[in-house]
Amino acid sequence: MPSVKEWLASHGLSEYADRFAEHRIEFSILPDLTDKDLKEELGIVPVGDRRKLLRAIADLAGAASTKPKLAPGSEPSPRDEAERRQVTVMFADLVGSTALSTGMDPEDLREVISAYQKCVADTVHHFGGFVARCVGDGVLVYFGYPHAHEDDAERAVRAGLDLVTVVAGLRTPARQQVRVGIATGVVVVGHLIPSGESEERGMVGETPNLAARLQSIAEPNTVVIAESTRRLLGSFFQFDDLGMRSLKGIAGPVRAWAVLRASSVASRFEALHATGLTALVGREQEIEFLRRCHFRAADGEGQVVLLSGEAGIGKSRLTSAFVGLLVGEPHIRLRYSCSPQHVDSALYPIIDQIERAAGLAREDTPRAKLDKLDALLQQTSTSAQDAALFAAMLSLPNDRRYPEAELTPQQRRQRTLQAIVLQIEALARSCPVLMVFEDAHWSDPTSLELLGRVVDRIRTLAVLLIVTFRPEFEPGWVGKPHVTSLSLNRLARREVGAIIDHIVENKPMPADIRQDIIERTDGIPLFVEEMTKAVLEAESESEARRAAALVPSPALAVPASLHASLMARLDRLGPAKELAQIGAAIGREFSHPLLAAVVRKPEAELQAALDRLISAGLLLQRGGAPYPTYCFKHVLVRDAAYSTLLREPRRALHARIAETLESHFADISENQPELIARHYREADDVAKAVAYLSAAGDRALSHSALKEAYEHITQALQLISALPDDDIRRREELKLQTALARTLQEQKGYGDQQVGEAYAKAREFSKRVGDAAMHLAALYGLWAYNYLSGQPAAMLEQANEFLALAQREDEAGPIMVGYRLVGTSRLINGYIADASDALHQALVRYDPDEHGAASPVGRSLRARFGHDVGVTMYSYRSWALWLSGQPADAEKAAESELKRGHALEHDDQSRLYALWHAGMTYVLLGNVDKVAEIGGKLTEFANDRQLPYWQALGDFLCGWCAARAGRAADAVGLLQEGLRLWAQTGSRIFRPICLAFLADAYAADDKPDLAHRTFEEALRIARETGERWAEPEIHRLFGDLLTRGGPSAEGVANYEQAIAVAREQGSRSFELRATTSLARVLSEQGGHAEAHDRLLNIYRFFDSGCDAADLADAKALLDELSSAPQPRGQ
Template identity: 30%
Template sequence: MREAATIEFEPFCLDLGDESLWQSGKRLRLTPKAFAVLRYLVDHAGQLITRDDLFEAIWPETYVSDDALTVCVRELRRVLGDTVRSPRYIETVRGRGYRFIAPVMTEGSSLTPSVLPSAPPPYPVNREAELNELHQRLRAMQDGQRQVIFITGEAGIGKTTLVDAFVHEVMQRQEVEVTWGQCIDHYGEGEAYLPLLEALGLLLRGPQGEALVTRLKQQAPSWLLQLPAFVPEAEFDLLQRRASGSTRERMLRELAEFMETLTAERPLVLVLEDLHWSDPATLDWLAFVARRRAPAQLFVLGTYRPADAIVRQHPVTSIVHELQRQAKSVELLLDYFSETGVKVYLSGRLGESALPEGLVQLLHQRTNGNPFFLVTIVEEWIRQGVLRKSPEEWTVRSVSVATPEEIPNSIRHLIEQQLGMLSIENYQLLERASVAGVQFSAAALVLEGELTTEAVDTQIEALARRGQFVRTQGLTSWPDGIASGSYRFIHALYQEILYDRIAVSRRMQLHRQIGMQLETGYGPQVRRFAAELAEHFVRGRDIQRAVIYLRYAGEQAMQRSAYPEAMSHLTSGLTLLQTLPEPPERHRQELPLQSVLGSVSSVVRGHGAPEVEAAYQRARVLCQQLGDTQDTSPVLIGLWRFYVARSDLSQAQQLGEKLLGLAEQSDDAPLYVIAHYALGTTCWFLGKLCSARRHLEEGMARCTPALRSSSVFQVGQDPGVSCCIYAASTLWLLGYPDQALTRVHEALALVTEPAHPFSYTHALLYASLVWQFRQEEQDLCDHTETAVTLSTEQGFPLWLAAGTILQGWALMVRGQSEEGMRQMRQGLTDLRASGVELAVSYYLALLAEGYGKLEQAEAGLDALKEGLEVMERTGEHWWQAEVYRLQGELQLSLAAPDVTEAEANFHQALDIARRQQAKSLELRAATSLARLWQSQDKRQEAYDLLAPVYYWFTEGFDTADLQEAKRLLSHLGSIIGFVGDETPLPG
C-alpha cells in the first residue's frame, strides 16, 4: 500500500505522521506496540497475517512471549469496541493469526480489495512497452474514451504478471477504482456472468458498498438479485418484482449503464482474467459494452490464451477479432523474451552483481524466453542453492555454468520435478486442490475420516508461505458455519499438470468427494453454486446428483437471462438421464428438466416454437405416468402459453379448463386466479365475450391484496392485473365504454413501473387498446410512449412491436399519415418475425384503416383479406366484426365503389357483433350501414336500424362512436320526423 498521511476505516482514522488513532476528532490512547500491530494489520487489510508474521514485523530479532501479541490485540479490541465473537475490525483465524476485515481508505481512495495486488510483482515484469501502452490508454479512458484491452499469449507468457504490475501502479496513484473477476475452468463456461458477479461483489464489499447497493437496486435490480448476500431479506420479494420479466438485453443494458454512471464519478478498471474459460453471457456483455458509444471512464482489461480458445472452439476468439475489426478494442499479444530480455530480467532479479558468464545464453536457449519457465527455474535454483550470491557476484554451484541436463526441457518437466520434491502428504493435498479448481478453499479438501479443516488449512498455508504452488486469497466462510482459508494456484499450469497426472478412477472419486463436501458446506444456499457442483458430479460420474444440479444450474442461468447456458445445462441433464435405471426414478428426474426446458425454449425459440411444445408435452406425459398433480399446473400453464402464441385457441381453452379443474381439486388460491385468467383471455380472443367477462371478473375477485403480495405472484406477469386489463377491453366490446375506462385505471393503480416493470408495461399496452377503441389518441400516445420506452429499456421486443403499431395508428389519426404508416408496418414486421400470430388480424385492421386515410383502398382491402385468413386459421374472432365493417367502408371508397359487397360486409359485421353481444362493434356496423342506406334514400330503414342500438347504451355518450351515431340519428330524425316515442337522444 502507498505511504499515505492518513488511513481511514470508519469511524476511525490512523494518522501515520504522529502514529496516533483518532475517532470523531478525539485522539485515542494506544501504546506504541499496539499501534504498530494495528498499522501492520491495516496495511495488509483483508489478508491473513500469521502470529509469526506479526512477531517478525513488530518484535524483530527480539524474544517475547506469545502473551505480548495477545495483550496488544486485546488492547486494540477494547479501543475499537470490537469483539472476538462478532468482529468488525480484527478477526481471529483460529490457530493461525489475524485478519483486518473492515474496509480501508487511504487519502483519495475508496477501495482496497484484498484480492488485487497491493504490492508489485516479486520479480521484474520486463514489459515496458506494454505497460506504456496500457498507461497511454488509461489516460484516454480518463478523458471519457472507454477502453477494452485484451492481453493475450500462451500459458506462462506473463499475462497475469503484466496485469498485476499495471494494477499495482494504478492503485498506487489511487486515481481510479479497481475491481476483478476470474473465469474458472471447472465451471466457468456454465456459470453465467461468474466473473462479472465476482467483480460486482468486490465493489459492494468496499467502503462505498452501501451506496452502490442502493444504486444497483435502482439501476440494475436484475444484477443485485444475483447477489442475495447484499439484499435484506425483507426487500428480496420487492426486488424480484422489479426484476421480473428480465431479458438478456435488459441484463446487458442494466450493468452497462450502471458501470457508466459509476465511472462518471470515478474511473473504473475492470480486470477479467482467463477469458478462454469464460461463459458466453460474460462475453456478450463485454461485446455489448465495447460497442456502446456513450462516453465512459471505463477500462476493461481481459486476458486469454488464444491457443486454448481455438482448441475449445471458444467464442472469445471471434468476439475479440470482431471488436478489433470494428476498432472497439485493442489486443496486446505478448511474445517470448529475447536474449536481451532475459538479461534485463536477470539483472533486475539478481541486482547489479555480475552474472555468471554464459548464464543468459543458456537460460534463453533452454526456456526459449518463456517468462514463466525462466522465472521458475531461476527461483528454483536460488532455493536449491544452485545459484548463490557472494558479496561481489552471483555464482553457479558447479565449476562452470550449470550443465544443460540441469535444466528441464519444458515447463511441464520442471513442474513435475518440483512436484517430485514434495512430501506425499503435500502432494496428495495439492492433487485434491487441482480437482477443486484453480481457486479453492481448504474446507473443500477435507475428506471424511482424514484431516480436519484446521490441519488442511495449516498444511496449505505452509506451502503458500514458502511460495510453493499456491498463494493465500483470504478467508472463505460457508453457510454451515465452517470458515477456512481460500487459496489459488500461483499459475494455472500448476493446477493443470497436477490434474492431468491423476489416474482417471481416482480423479472421478475426488470429484465426487469434493462435490459432496461442497454440498454439505453450502447447505441451504447450495443452489447458488449449482454449476460448480454439477461439474464435480458430472466428472465424478455421480449421475443422479449431476442431473439435479444441472437442473438447478439451468434454472439459475434462466433467472439471469443466460439462455444458451441454461439450454446447455438442461440438455446435458437429459442426456445423462439416459444412463440411469429404468422408470419411475428416471421419470421423476426428467420431469422438472423438461418443464424448465420448455420455459427456456419459449424465450430462446419463441413461445410458439415446436421445441416448446415438445418439452411441455413430454413433461405432461411424465406427470400422467407418475400421477403427479403437483407439477402438472406449471406444465399446463406453459402449454397454454404455447397454444395461445400459436393462436390454437381451441387447445388453449381446453388447457384453461384443465387448470380450473386442478384448482378446484386442490383448492389452490393462486391457481384459481391463473386458471380464470387463462380461460378469460382465451375466451376473449375467441370472441366469447360474456364467458370472458365472467372468468376475468372471477379472477379479479379471487386475487386479494394478500395473494398479490405473496411470493407466488412476485415473478413474471401479475395475473390479477392481467385479469383487470383484459376485463377492460371486454367491457368496451360489450358496450360499457366508461366501465372499461374505470377498469383501466384500476389495473394501472394495481401495479407501478418501479415495483413491477414487466406487468406495468403489459398493462399499459392493453390499456392503450381501450383508448384506441375509444379513439382517444392523446391518451393512447401518452401511454404507448411510456410502454415503448419501457419495452426498449427492459428488453421486451414483442411489446415494443405492439406499442410501435399503436403509436403509428395515433400518428395516422392526427394527420401524420406517412410516419404513422411507417411505424405500423415496422411494428407488424417485427411482431410477425417472432412467429406470433396472436392479435395480428387486429393490427392488420389498423393498418387497413391507415391505407384508407391515404386513399389506398386496394392496399387496405389486401390487409383485411390477410386478416380474415389469419382469423380463419386461428379462430381468433374478437375483432372479426370490425374487419368486415372496415372491408365494407374500403369497398365504398374504391374508384368504382362496390356497393353490393359493402352492404353484405356491413350485414356480416352486424351478425357477428350481435352473436358475440359486442354492442360497441354492433354500433359501428349499424352506423356504417345506416350511412349507406341514407345515401340510398332509405332514411327510415337507416333510423330504425341505428336507433335501437344507440338507445341500448347507458354510458359513454362522449365517445367518438356514440357522438357519430347521435349526429347521424339526429340528421335522419330531422328528415323523417320521430316515429313512435320521440324521446330526445341521450348524451
C-alpha cells in the first residue's frame, strides 16, 4: 500500500505532504478529516485543493483493501453487514458473443472479452459506478453502492451511452456492439453469503433481474431503461417510449424506454423540472432584493450575490423565478451550470454555456462547429487570437482560420481565462448582463479561479452575478463591497401547506397525510414537492402495494427521487455511518448518555463519530457536556439512515435500545413508556410492547392527553391479537378495552357511538374473564352512553344489570351507585315515583365521611364511575323531589348539590355536573335569577376550557333565561347554538325539553309556524326514544301556543294530555302546572267551577306554605276563580 506522501503525489497534491506528516495524518485518520480541519489545522487555503482532497478521501474510503480486479476504486469498502438501499443497476452484454466463440481461437476470444470488460470497468468507474460481477461477456454494474451519488440514475445512463461509443471503438478483429439495460429500485446488497464461503458482495431484489431483462430487449448499441429510472432523469436525455413489455421472470408488463441521446439543457434544475415548476412561495423578500441588485448593476454598479442554502432549499427555483421576471427587459443572460460528474473537468460550466449559446450539436462537423463559434464570437468582436483560444477550449481543431500561437500550457490557460473575462466586459458594454453560476460547490478549480477574476472585474460593469452553492462551499469573495451574501431559510408551515395545495390541486388528500408531509419535510421546498408527488402516486396505487410497503401512510416513505441524494450524504461519513444508523433507530432526537449506553464504544471513538456527523451537517447538538442531546437536521435523513438496516439487525438494535432504556433510564421508563414500547414493538417483542403501551395510555389518560392515550391504547389492542389467547392476554385486553372506552368517552362524550361500541365490547370481555369490578365499570360506561345518546329503555336495562351484579358481589359502594343509576334511569323514562324510591335507597347508603370526595372510597368511586357520587345523587334527587311535588325540598337538594360541586376544586367534571343539574332544578322552580347566575358560570367555565358538551348545556340555561326576560330573539339564538353543539357531541338526552324551550322562544318571537313544528318534533323524539319525563311540560307549552289567540280544542287536548301523562308518571308539579293552564282556558270559556275544582284537587297535594312560583300562580288563580260570578242555575 502506498504511503500518505505517495497518495498525495498521485493526486497532484505533494506540496502538502510535509503538513500531513507534521500532524501525523495516517490513512486511518483520513476519513475523519473535515473541510474545517484542512483549512484551519493544516492551513490548506485554496478551495480547489481542499475540494480535491475531500473527494480523494471519499474515494479512498470506498477503495478495496486489496488490489482492484477491474478498475481503480471499483471495489466497495469492507462491510460487516448487508444493507437495504436504492440502487441503479446496469447490465451490459456484448452482442454476438456466441458467434465470436465459434469463429475465433480461444486465446483471441479471451483478449476480446478482456478488452471489453476493461472498457466497461473504465467507463463506469469514470461515472462512479461499481463493477459487481463479470460473467463472460455480461457485466453487472451498481450505481449507488457502495457509495451513493444524488444523480446515480443519470450517471448510469451517461455511462451506458458512453459505453456504446467506446465499445464500438475497441480494436478487435470485428466491430463490437453492446446492449445495455438499466433499472432502479430497492435491493439488499452487501455480504449475502456467510463469511468464509465467499467474499462476493451480492445483491438481492428484482432490480438486477429487471436490468438484465431490459438488456435482452435492447437493440444493438442501445440503452434501454425501466420506468423507475426514467422518473429520475427529467429532460437530461431524449427518449423513445417502447411501451409496455412482458419480460421473462418479471411479474406483469413493465414500461420500457430507449435512451436516444443526451439533451442540451441550460441547467440541472431545468432538466429535473421539465414538466413544470410549482409556485414560488415565501421568497418575496429575496426576489425584491435581487431586483434592487439588478437595478444597481444596470446603472453600472456591478453586483455579486452569493446565494447559499442546503440542498433542496430553493436556490435554483428562486433564481429561475427572478430570471423569469426580467423577461421583456433589455439584458443578456449567461447561465453556467456545474455538474457533480464534472468536478475535475476544467472549465466545464464555461464550455457547456458556450456550446449552448453557439448551438453546437453532436452531429455537427468540426467545420460547422467552428462556423457557429465564429458567429457567436463576432457579436463581441472577438479577436482571431482569442477565437483560437475558445476553439481550443472546446477541443475544436484549428482549420487554419486562426493564427497559430506558440504558448506554454500555463500561458494558454491564463490567456484563455483573460479572453473569457474580456468577453463578459464586451457584452456588458452593450447591455446589462445577468450571470447565473449555479452549484458552485460542484465547480472545477479552474472555473472557480475564473469566477474569482470575474467577481473582481465586474465591480464597474453593468453585470449582476448570482452564485448559488451549498453551505459546505466557502467562497473567497465575502467581504468585498459589491458582494452580498444571501442565505435561504426553511419555509414556515403555512408556506409548506401552500406548496402542497398547489401540487395537489383538486385531488383528494387526507388531512393526516398532509400533516405528515408538513412534519417530515422540515420546510425544505424540494422535499415538500417530491414527498407530495410521491404520496399522490402512492394513493393511486392499489391497497396491496401500500400494504407491501409496510408503511401506514404513503407520506412515511422516502421518495425515490430523494433517496439517492440522502444516501450520498450518509455514504460520505465512513465509519460514522453506523452511528447514524443507531441514532436513527433511537429516533430523530437522542441523548449522549443513551447513545453511549447503546453503542458501547470508547468515548473518544464515539465523540469523533459524532463530530463527523455534526460537521457533515446531518446532526445538530443541543446543550453541552455532560448531557448534550443530538437531533437529525432532517427527518428524511434519519429515515434514509434507518431504511438501510435489514430486518434482523434492526430488530436486534431496537431490542438493545429498549433494554438499555429499561435498565439505565428509570425516568424514561416512568415518564415516557411509549418510547420503550416503540422499540419493543420494532423488536417484535409484542408482550413487552403491549405492557409499555398500556402504561403509556394510562399515563396519558391521567394527564388528560386524550389523543395520545387513544393512540397508545389502540396500538396495544392491535398488537395484543398476536399473543396467545390465554387468561393473561384476555385480562390485559379487557383492561385496554376499558381504558379505550374511557378515553373515547372523555374525548368525544358519552353520547358518541364509538363510546357505546367500546363499552359494549368491554362488557363482553369482562364476562369472558369473570372480572366483576371491570364488568361494573363497563356496565356503567354503557349505561352512560345509552343515557346521553337518548336510549332510556336500554339505560334502565343496564342500570338493573349493574345493581344486580353489585348486590351479588355485596359491594356497598357499587350498590349505592347502582340505586342511583336505577333512580336516574326511571326518572328519565318517566317513572317518577319509582325513581324517588331508588334515589332514596342510594341516599340512605351515602355517608359523606366515607363516600365524600376527600375520602379514599369516594375517590375510588369517582375514578370507577365518572363523577362524585354525592353530586350525582343529589342532582337527580332534586329533580325527583320537584317532579313529585316537593319544590321546597328540591330547592334544598339543589343548594346542597351546588355546595358539593363548589368544594370539588380539582374535579371539573363533577363541578360542571352540579351546575347543570342544579340549574335545571331552578328552571323547574321558575327562579330566573338563579338560573341566570348558574348558566353564566357554566358557560364561562365551559368556554374557557373548550368543552362543547357543557357549552351546549350552558346555552340551554341562558336561552331559557333570555326567553323569560322578554329577549325572544336572543333566546332563539342561544338555544339553536346549544342544540347545534349538543348534536356535535352525539348526545340526544334532553333534546325534547330543550326543543320545547326553543319552540316557546319561537312563539315569543312571533314565529308560530316554527314553534308549532318544533313542538311536534319534541313530542316525536320523546315518543321515539322513551325520554318521557318532560312530556307533560311539552304538551302544556304546546297548549299555550295553541290557545294564544283564544281557547282552542287542540290546545285543550294538549293540556288534558299533559295532565294524563303527569298523573300516570306521578309528576305532580307538571300536573299542577298543566291544570293551571287548563283552568285559565276553562275560565275563559265560562267554566269557572270546573276550573276551580280541577285545580283545587291537585293543589291540595302541595304544602300551602311553600312559596314556589307554580304554587303562587295556582293559588292566585284559585282565588280569582273563587270570587268569579257563577252562571245562573248553579
